Amino acid sequence: xxxxxAIARAHLHWVLVVDQDESAAGxxxxxxQERGLMAHATASGQEALRLASLxxxxxAIIDLVLTDMDGVELARRLRALDPELAMVVTTGDRRPxxxxxxxxxxxxxxxxxxLDLDRLDAVTTRVLHxxxxxxx
Amino acid sequence: xxxxxxxxVDDEKVLRELLAEVLDSWGYEASTAGSAEEALEALGRxxxxxxxxxxxxxxxxxxxxxxxxxxxxxxxxxVMMTGRPTVETAVQALKAGACDxxxxxxxxxxxxxxxxxxxxxxxxxxxVHALRARVGDQLGAMELVGVSDAMNRLRDxxxxxxxxxxxxxxxxxxxxxKELVAAAIHHRSPRGRAPFIPVNCGAIPAELMESxxxxxxxxxxxxxxxxxxxxxxxxxxxxxxxxxxxxxxAALQVKLLRVLQDKEVRPVGAVKTFKVEVRxxxxxxxxxxxxxxxxxFRQDLFYRLNVVRILVPPLRERRADIPPLVTHFLRQLNQKxxxxxxxxxxxxxxxxxxxxxxxxxxxxxxLLHRAYALGAREEITLEDLPVLQSRPEEPQSAGGLPTLAAxxxxxxxxxxxxxxxxxxxxxxxxxxxxxxxxxxxxEYSVS
Numbered sequence: 001x002x003x004x005x006a007i008a009r010a011h012l013h014w015v016l017v018v019d020q021d022e023s024a025a026g027x028x029x030x031x032x033q034e035r036g037l038m039a040h041a042t043a044s045g046q047e048a049l050r051l052a053s054l055x056x057x058x059x060a061i062i063d064l065v066l067t068d069m070d071g072v073e074l075a076r077r078l079r080a081l082d083p084e085l086a087m088v089v090t091t092g093d094r095r096p097x098x099x100x101x102x103x104x105x106x107x108x109x110x111x112x113x114x115l116d117l118d119r120l121d122a123v124t125t126r127v128l129h130x131x132x133x134x135x136x
Numbered sequence: 137x138x139x140x141x142x143x144x145v146d147d148e149k150v151l152r153e154l155l156a157e158v159l160d161s162w163g164y165e166a167s168t169a170g171s172a173e174e175a176l177e178a179l180g181r182x183x184x185x186x187x188x189x190x191x192x193x194x195x196x197x198x199x200x201x202x203x204x205x206x207x208x209x210x211x212x213x214x215v216m217m218t219g220r221p222t223v224e225t226a227v228q229a230l231k232a233g234a235c236d237x238x239x240x241x242x243x244x245x246x247x248x249x250x251x252x253x254x255x256x257x258x259x260x261x262x263x264v265h266a267l268r269a270r271v272g273d274q275l276g277a278m279e280l281v282g283v284s285d286a287m288n289r290l291r292d293x294x295x296x297x298x299x300x301x302x303x304x305x306x307x308x309x310x311x312x313x314k315e316l317v318a319a320a321i322h323h324r325s326p327r328g329r330a331p332f333i334p335v336n337c338g339a340i341p342a343e344l345m346e347s348x349x350x351x352x353x354x355x356x357x358x359x360x361x362x363x364x365x366x367x368x369x370x371x372x373x374x375x376x377x378x379x380x381x382x383x384x385x386a387a388l389q390v391k392l393l394r395v396l397q398d399k400e401v402r403p404v405g406a407v408k409t410f411k412v413e414v415r416x417x418x419x420x421x422x423x424x425x426x427x428x429x430x431x432x433f434r435q436d437l438f439y440r441l442n443v444v445r446i447l448v449p450p451l452r453e454r455r456a457d458i459p460p461l462v463t464h465f466l467r468q469l470n471q472k473x474x475x476x477x478x479x480x481x482x483x484x485x486x487x488x489x490x491x492x493x494x495x496x497x498x499x500x501x502x503l504l505h506r507a508y509a510l511g512a513r514e515e516i517t518l519e520d521l522p523v524l525q526s527r528p529e530e531p532q533s534a535g536g537l538p539t540l541a542a543x544x545x546x547x548x549x550x551x552x553x554x555x556x557x558x559x560x561x562x563x564x565x566x567x568x569x570x571x572x573x574x575x576x577x578x579e580y581s582v583s
Binding site for chain 1: 315331332333334335336338339340341343344348358359360361362363364365367370371498
């Protein structure tokens with residue numbers, strides 16, 4: 001469960017969801033919206049970068065496979081835009097080498113699909129919490 | 137393409153002016169300086185791509201000036217000129233970082249060719265840098281910028297520590313660049329090609345910590361649909377960087393200690409253990425001794441990590457690093473945003489030098505980034521750095537009279553209304569520039 005305060009701060013925070021599977025990205029984004037957070041879904045890494053440069057996201061959920069670039073590449077570019085952005089990398093691919101590549105970017109969670117939504121909620125709560133404590 | 141900027145330094149006025157003219161006709165943007173002092177002043181004010189420097193000058197010698205220039209900005213290319221060439225001076229100049237060497241009297245064809253080559257190399261370097269950043273070797277591509285004694289000591293320490301393979305504990309306020317230091321140690325170590333895995337211990341939720349750190353076996357819990365390596369096994373043969381180590385919960389501290397001692401991990405839900413070979417670099421912005429004394433951090437783990445200790449000093453204790461850092465960030469921002477800001481105005485630099493930077497180097501970078509966003513053009517002025525304008529918070533009016541700021545606001549808004557919202561006309565009527573008007577409106581949050 002997300003904290004109530006998250007709802008009050010909805011206008012300040014937003015979650016970026018990027019996945020080649022547009023409907024998966026959309027339903028994940030809706031899940032955040034239902035919990036009172038702004039969220040945008042896209043299948044394109046370029047579009048994700050454009051959105052993130054307009055306003056810094058609070059959290060980015062990035063799948064390894066996107067329509068126009070590789071998810072790790074997007075994670076690296078987002079990292080360059082914001083050294084403190086919290087990122088989760090998701091994948092349906094179980095090869096361990098991919099996990100190493102993703103973790104090199106500095107992520108808070110690596111998740112295999114189908115996603116464990118409780119774990120994703122825990123990440124979101126933690127991110128909002130540490131922002132509130134002014135830790136970032 | 138932008139015109140490359142070249143500074144010509146020669147005490148002979150006729151020669152430096154001639155050179156500037158010639159360079160100008162070749163498509164360079166040339167400026168001149170007649171002495172070492174003038175040259176340093178010019179370089180402090182604006183970014184240049186290359187310097188054409190006479191070796192024999194009264195006062196500070198050309199070689200000393202060369203060293204000083206390279207000290208402040210490693211990225212500038214310096215070509216030396218001399219009337220009396222000797223092998224020794226040539227060697228000395230190249231050793232001090234000159235990129236080439238020309239004999240006087242100058243052969244203009246040779247000079248033209250050389251400047252062309254210098255510019256081309258420069259473009260290549262920028263491309264390599266951009267490419268590296270793209271392939272994610274970002275931290276590797278970043279250097280530790282700074283000329284202060286503290287920074288030189290830090291670089292020495294990093295070089296000495298890199299080869300030793302022992303754990304390192306980095307202390308420093310937030311924004312001082314602890315991760316850069318950790319990455320520098322990793323890249324200079326024999327592990328340099330293996331993974332560098334950065335972890336912000338404060339960002340991982342407690343309930344996920346164990347499986348994020350040690351991985352999990354398939355089926356270990358309901359969401360564990362596949363085996364996961366976890367952070368420590370991902371860093372195998374490389375370095376794991378544990379930032380905000382003081383945020384690690386007690387239960388995980390015990391487990392991490394065991395990993396360091398036994399060099400093996402057992403993933404959540406797994407029967408067997410896996411050997412791991414990882415160097416640990418930890419960092420904190422708190423005083424670890426205090427955290428240990430308070431009982432929230434295990435003493436045995438602290439001893440394990442505290443083999444080598446590195447303190448990254450806050451920016452306000454190494455103010456000499458501010459100008460070279462500014463130069464560094466301007467280059468980066470110009471490249472990233474496709475702009476051509478050439479420097480910082482003296483009063484803005486003075487304000488930067490006098491500021492305390494509670495957010496350290498990261499705050500400096502953010503301030504400059506904001507200045508670009510505010511529309512800084514040729515030069516960053518004090519106006520582009522609103523944080524540094526010591527403006528008292530909304531002063532109270534005395535005896536029912538409005539404050540100057542309130543009166544100004546009222547006047548500006550009234551004139552604007554009078555001109556039906558036409559900002560050009562309003563600015564003209566007020567006798568201020570359009571830019572100033574926009575800035576004021578921005579301050580009043582009126583668009």
